[in-house]
Amino acid sequence: xxxxxxxxxxxxxxxxxxxxxxxxxxxxxxxxxxxxxxxxxxxxxxxxxxxxxxxxxxxxxxxxxxxxxxxxxxxxxxxxxxxxxxxxxxxxxxxxxxxxxxxxxxxxxxxxxxxxxxxxxxxxxxxxxxxxxxxxxxxxxxxxxxxxxxxxxxxxxxxxxxxxxxxxxxxxxxxxxxxxxxxxxxxxxxxxxxxxxxxxxxxxxxxxxxxxxxxxxxxxxxxxx
Numbered sequence: 187x188x189x190x191x192x193x194x195x196x197x198x199x200x201x202x203x204x205x206x207x208x209x210x211x212x213x214x215x216x217x218x219x220x221x222x223x224x225x226x227x228x229x230x231x232x233x234x235x236x237x238x239x240x241x242x243x244x245x246x247x248x249x250x251x252x253x254x255x256x257x258x259x260x261x262x263x264x265x266x267x268x269x270x271x272x273x274x275x276x277x278x279x280x281x282x283x284x285x286x287x288x289x290x291x292x293x294x295x296x297x298x299x300x301x302x303x304x305x306x307x308x309x310x311x312x313x314x315x316x317x318x319x320x321x322x323x324x325x326x327x328x329x330x331x332x333x334x335x336x337x338x339x340x341x342x343x344x345x346x347x348x349x350x351x352x353x354x355x356x357x358x359x360x361x362x363x364x365x366x367x368x369x370x371x372x373x374x375x376x377x378x379x380x381x382x383x384x385x386x387x388x389x390x391x392x393x394x395x396x397x398x399x400x401x402x403x404x405x406x407x408x409x410x411x
């Protein structure tokens with residue numbers, strides 16, 4: 187279990203005890219596009235998921251609000267995702283990065299998800315404040331590689347299953363269990379997938395004119411041969 191303290195817009199600081207962390211995979215709304223991506227990854231050796239979407243359970247202690255993470259080598263990269271969090275004040279929406287080891291992902295997706303910390307913003311919104319205009323939210327990522335900052339991901343959340351739909355696939359109750367946080371899928375990258383020295387994330391709400399933001403530096407650790 188880990189305790190996170192979120193600054194919830196309009197409601198102040200809120201400590202949340204998280205006992206379970208779930209990473210939702212293959213959570214796109216367009217089933218044909220999801221199937222196309224699965225086929226692409228199969229071609230490079232990544233096994234087909236047993237269900238779509240699938241839900242990977244990883245350690246809650248991987249959640250990391252710091253602005254720096256340490257990773258083995260230079261085979262990992264970030265993925266911006268909105269995060270659903272069951273809190274004492276109801277369902278929250280946060281922002282995180284499913285930072286994943288790509289080399290390990292080629293032979294075991296579950297292990298790759300467990301290898302890296304999951305950066306997460308310390309700000310959050312109440313879901314009921316954005317539910318009515320959910321499809322207007324936009325996610326963006328910038329990657330810094332070789333000192334150059336470039337847009338890495340960008341698109342509306344409509345490319346991913348809406349929260350209520352995804353929760354309906356998670357369990358029969360259609361609700362996020364107490365003490366749970368769930369990363370909810372990511373978008374295609376712009377250009378080449380892969381390592382960066384830093385990643386910046388944004389979940390923008392053009393209706394309420396506000397954003398959740400987080401950035402983090404990646405410190406690669408040497409890997410013994």
